[in-house]
Amino acid sequence: xSTAPEGATPGFLVWRLSMKWRVAVDRAVxxxxxxxxxxxxxxxxxxMHRAGERPSQRRLAxxxxxxxxxxxxxxxxxxxxxxxxRARDPHDPRAVQLTLTEEGRxxxxxxxxxxxxxxxxxxxxxGGLDGPxxxxxxxxxxxLLDAPLDPSVDHRQEPS
Numbered sequence: 001x002s003t004a005p006e007g008a009t010p011g012f013l014v015w016r017l018s019m020k021w022r023v024a025v026d027r028a029v030x031x032x033x034x035x036x037x038x039x040x041x042x043x044x045x046x047x048m049h050r051a052g053e054r055p056s057q058r059r060l061a062x063x064x065x066x067x068x069x070x071x072x073x074x075x076x077x078x079x080x081x082x083x084x085x086r087a088r089d090p091h092d093p094r095a096v097q098l099t100l101t102e103e104g105r106x107x108x109x110x111x112x113x114x115x116x117x118x119x120x121x122x123x124x125x126x127g128g129l130d131g132p133x134x135x136x137x138x139x140x141x142x143x144l145l146d147a148p149l150d151p152s153v154d155h156r157q158e159p160s
Contacts (some may be wrong), residue, residue: 019037028114032107033081040064040117041074042083042108045098056095
């Protein structure tokens with residue numbers, strides 16, 4: 001039985017799912033000394049490094065969807081914890097590049113394993129992470145993420 005209220009809008013369901021996910025990840029990575037937002041930053045940084053990229057804070061903000069100022073705050077906190085290093089970009093003195101430390105890489109690898117387990121649990125009702133329904137769900141989420149949202153657009157049509 002669903003815990004979603006009858007007649008719930010897609011927006012409400014997206015919000016509830018994102019809150020459920022954030023809380024679960026927060027709880028799961030807390031023993032590693034991370035929050036959900038810090039996990040998003042270090043896991044993204046880890047993936048970008050594996051792809052050969054040494055991103056700036058701004059590039060990482062764009063990648064994660066987090067505000068640049070928030071990424072800067074998170075990066076300073078993670079730097080103080082010894083998990084990443086911040087350095088000026090030699091090609092752009094205004095930009096700050098981020099790199100995981102060895103300890104940061106190890107904590108991130110452990111956190112990724114934990115969060116992957118959560119993702120397996122979340123997607124089990126759709127046939128698991130590699131199931132066709134989960135793959136379709138992933139494509140649908142990507143489509144929604146690519147859809148432009150402009151609050152200045154006039155939406156005079158009243159909801160039913």
